[in-house]
Amino acid sequence: MSSETGPHENVSDENLPSAQEPGHGAVARKDDPFADPGLPPHEPRIQDIDEKAARRSERAVAFMFTLSMLATVAFIASYVAFPIDKIIFVWPLGHVSALNLALGLTLGIALFCIGAGAVHWARTLMSDEEMIDERHTVAAEPAVREQVLADFKQGAKESAMGRRKLIRNTMFGAVALVPLSGVVLLRDMGPLPEDKLRHTAWAKGKLLVNENTNEPLRPEDIAVGSLTFARPEGLEHHDEDFQQEIAKAALMLVRIEPKDIKDKRELDWSHDGIVAYSKVCTHVGCPVSLYEQQTHHVLCPCHQSTFDLSDGARVLFGPAGHPLPQLNISVNKDGYLEAQGDFAEPVGPAFWERG
Structure with a gap:
C-alpha cells in the first residue's frame, strides 16, 4: 500500500478549522478575544460593612416612603381645597389651573418617592452579589426547584424585609395610600346624584x-x-x-x-x-x-x-x-x-x- 498522502500530505495546524467555525465544537482557543472573562470580584458596599451607613440608608428610604404618604394626603386635600375655576400665574408656565397644578405636583411626588425609595433600598441594602445559574429546561428537576426556593428564601432574608421594619412599614403605608388618589378622581365623573333623580x-x-x-x-x-x-x-x-x-x-x-x-x-x-x-x-x-x-x-x-x-x-x-x-x-x-x-x-x- 502506497504511503503517499496525495493532495493532503502538507496539512499543518494552521490549516485546521477554528473552533469558532460552524459545525465544530464550542471549545474556545487560548487566544480567543471573545472568551468569557467571568464575573469580577465582588466589592462590598459601605452599607455591607458599616451598620451606621446601613441605618442612614434605611432612614433615607423610610423618608421617601413617608414623603409619598404626605404627598398623597396633599393630593386629596388639594382636590377639596382648590375650586375648579381658580386660575393662578406660575412662571414659566403662565396662567394655569391651580387645581390641576396641585394635583399634578402632589401625585407626581407621591409616585416618584415610591419609586426612588424602592431603587435606593435595592441599591444600598438588598444583596448585590451577581450569581451565575446555567440555563435549564422548563421542567426543572426536583433538586433545581429546591435550589430556587432556597435562593428565594436567601434573597428574602438578605433584603432585610423582616429585620428593617421601618422601611417595610413606611413602604406599605405609601403603597396603600397612593391608590386613594385614583379613588378621589372618580369624583370628577359627575356630581353626586343624591336624591335629584x-x-x-x-x-x-x-x-x-x-x-x-x-x-x-x-x-x-x-x-x-x-x-x-x-x-x-x-x-x-x-x-x-x-x-x-x-x-x-x-x-x-x-x-x-x-x-x-x-x-x-x-x-x-x-x-x-x-x-x-x-x-x-x-x-x-x-x-x-x-x-x-x-x-x-x-x-x-x-x-x-x-x-x-x-x-x-x-x-x-x-x-x-x-x-x-x-x-x-x-x-x-x-x-x-x-x-x-x-x-x-x-x-x-x-x-x-x-x-
Missing part, C-alpha cells in the same frame, strides 16, 4: 304651561282625544338649566271620558278626564309622543314601547319595564290647571327598583 321641577301649586303657546292651561284648552305638551311654571327656555330640567319635567296631557278611565288612582289624580303623565319613556328616556285616541294608547317611537293611558299608563308592549309616572293635577281658584306635587315615582329609566 327622584325630583323634578314640578311642585304643589305650579301651573301647567302649554309648550306651544307659553300660556297657562285651562281645562277648556284640552279637547277630548287631543294630546298636549306642558312644562312647569317658572321653567323658561332661556334658563341655563332648561334642557336639564325639561328632560325630567316634560309632561303630556290627554283628555279621556271619565267613564273610560279604568284605574282608580288615575281617576282621582285627574280633572274632568284630563290626565297628566311623564313624557319620558321608562325604557331609555325617549320622548313618548304618538297617541292613538280610539284606544288611548301612547307609543314611544324609539323602541315601540306602548302604554295604556286609560289604565294607569301600564306597559302593553315593548321593552319598557314600568308605567309612565302620573302627575296629580287639579284646577286652582282662577281656573288654571296646576300640579298637586311632584311625580310619585322617578321619571324615565332612572331606577329598576322604585320602592
Whole structure:
C-alpha cells in the first residue's frame, strides 16, 4: 500500500478549522478575544460593612416612603381645597389651573418617592452579589426547584424585609395610600346624584304651561282625544338649566271620558278626564309622543314601547319595564290647571327598583 498522502500530505495546524467555525465544537482557543472573562470580584458596599451607613440608608428610604404618604394626603386635600375655576400665574408656565397644578405636583411626588425609595433600598441594602445559574429546561428537576426556593428564601432574608421594619412599614403605608388618589378622581365623573333623580321641577301649586303657546292651561284648552305638551311654571327656555330640567319635567296631557278611565288612582289624580303623565319613556328616556285616541294608547317611537293611558299608563308592549309616572293635577281658584306635587315615582329609566 502506497504511503503517499496525495493532495493532503502538507496539512499543518494552521490549516485546521477554528473552533469558532460552524459545525465544530464550542471549545474556545487560548487566544480567543471573545472568551468569557467571568464575573469580577465582588466589592462590598459601605452599607455591607458599616451598620451606621446601613441605618442612614434605611432612614433615607423610610423618608421617601413617608414623603409619598404626605404627598398623597396633599393630593386629596388639594382636590377639596382648590375650586375648579381658580386660575393662578406660575412662571414659566403662565396662567394655569391651580387645581390641576396641585394635583399634578402632589401625585407626581407621591409616585416618584415610591419609586426612588424602592431603587435606593435595592441599591444600598438588598444583596448585590451577581450569581451565575446555567440555563435549564422548563421542567426543572426536583433538586433545581429546591435550589430556587432556597435562593428565594436567601434573597428574602438578605433584603432585610423582616429585620428593617421601618422601611417595610413606611413602604406599605405609601403603597396603600397612593391608590386613594385614583379613588378621589372618580369624583370628577359627575356630581353626586343624591336624591335629584327622584325630583323634578314640578311642585304643589305650579301651573301647567302649554309648550306651544307659553300660556297657562285651562281645562277648556284640552279637547277630548287631543294630546298636549306642558312644562312647569317658572321653567323658561332661556334658563341655563332648561334642557336639564325639561328632560325630567316634560309632561303630556290627554283628555279621556271619565267613564273610560279604568284605574282608580288615575281617576282621582285627574280633572274632568284630563290626565297628566311623564313624557319620558321608562325604557331609555325617549320622548313618548304618538297617541292613538280610539284606544288611548301612547307609543314611544324609539323602541315601540306602548302604554295604556286609560289604565294607569301600564306597559302593553315593548321593552319598557314600568308605567309612565302620573302627575296629580287639579284646577286652582282662577281656573288654571296646576300640579298637586311632584311625580310619585322617578321619571324615565332612572331606577329598576322604585320602592
